[in-house]
Amino acid sequence: MAANGGILDCLIVGGGPAGLTTALYLARFKREFLVVDSGTPRAAWIPTSHNIPVFAEGISGKDIVARARSNLEQYGARIQTGRVTGLRKQPDRFIAVVEGNDGSTNQIAARRVVMATGAVDIEPDLPDVPNAVQRGLVRYCPICDGYESRDQKIAVIAYGAHGIGEAVFIARTYSRDVTLLTLGQRLELDPEQQGKLDEHGIKVVESPVESLDMEGDRISAVNAGGKEHRFDVLYSALGLKYRSDLAISLGAEHDPSGSLMVDSHCQTTIKGLYAAGDIVRGIDQIVVGMGHAALAATHIHNHCELPTEDEPGGA
Template sequence: MGANGDILDCLIVGGGPAGLTTGLYLARFKRRFLIVDSGTPRAAWIPTSHNIPMFADGISGQDLLKRARTNLEQYGKCIRGGRVTGLRKQPDRFIALVEDDDGGTSQIAAKRVVLATGAVDIEPDLPDVPNAVQRGLVRYCPICDGYESRDQKIAVIAYGAHGLGEAVFIARTYSRDVTLLTLGQHLELNEAQRAKLDEHGIKVVEAPVESLDMENDRITALHVGGKEHRFDVLYSALGLQYRSDLALSLGAEHDESGSLIVDEYCQTSVQGLYAAGDIVRGIDQIVVGMAHAAHAATHIHNYCDLPTEDEPGGA
């Protein structure tokens, strides 16, 4: 959907659920677009999601992505492997610098850009277990699968107020047996926050994890301070690293964590630059990212031929 030297209606950066849904809408609007996908969507880590309507038995992230790509590609070849390493804004277009999978580089011009680059979870520092979240040994979304963990013994790996918030969320929603693991960091909480711990019966273990036991690709026990702790489920609440560098390089408004602030059409503070999915400030859910995509793609279709500068009629 667009040859070298052409100006696309839209460039989509990222091939996760939000990027693929953006592409589906633009394809059906008969717009000329391209998705550049680095092949590292966070959704691929999901073992099974039960929060996506119409999949009563749940669906894995890999299967969801495969179905979305197959659905989109019936409209034509529109996904290209590679990584967008730079983005410049000109009066009537954006210029993206792309590093292809084969190591070559090229440039793509587009009137509008949708960033669906997402985020990556900060991995817990567990002994001899790298990438525990990616490998599914530690979960990262109690909104997605907390229901399946109900009434079980749950540990939350986190520090500070954010970790307390997630532990309280789990304790008041799914389980009365919740422990907060700080992996050796002192938990700095005020009196009101300490009262929250007591109110929900949340235990705190601040000593570092010395070793752990594995069985059948599952963490069965953690050894902390000479004691053995066993949990049915471990969650990480260490936060996200947002892949928002391209937007920040153009001066897009963001919060202190780097997630992007958008308007009701999912347009950033940079005219013509949109964002969808986990990269947007708010709740990190696949269905929310798909909603972002619908808003952004429809606005792009309706205003694609107007200027992207801050001037009357710009959009």
């Protein structure tokens, strides 16, 4: 129970790197808070990351989360397994409905809320994708691990302007052997787009991909006619589904994809409601999410005793 009449200083929704970093800061600020974690962080899909500072040999996403949770244990931080299924705002608090894995429900009151619910990769409709992801043959983030694929034969599953942009990013940064797979969707190109593909030597395969064939450290995409296209790694660039429904239900501003707009303190357009990690509009990186968490937690600590703008006397 929180000391302030049963009202927490902060509720953190999500137990990935951003949520757990928020919790670490608030614990060290000696704040009353609770983390509600559904146990499905996007980071857990990362086989090995080499762009997390200080982990020169690389670290898996699961290990990042495990280490963060272990770090919190020394502060006695509360992490509750479950899902926040409802969130409403009252003049001086937020009320969250939390559903436990056993089907039980309870309500939690908090002065501030940090949404660290992240996003889910839109997977290509292909068989055995999870296994290919765990083996590092199908990846989602060339910013994270494109360096490990440098000078290799790379395919990008995507279509439209976003797909072209992803393929060009990889071709101009890491490899001159890039193929764009559109999964049967015709790629309507204007002269500028065609020029970019030509400039970087990007090949386009528009026929549907019916299966993936994995052998050793290589992956093949087999189209409807049985033709096989072999690659060292395949990047899926079909976008993300943002877990932002709770914030949007309160009226938080967001872009067309559902990622949340925040200010310099990572506060959304709903006063007292913050966001950190992949759910925030911008670059999706663990270190960026940790930065969001530091900004949000510090601002929360500095304003916990102050009313929010829509409260009487709010600043």
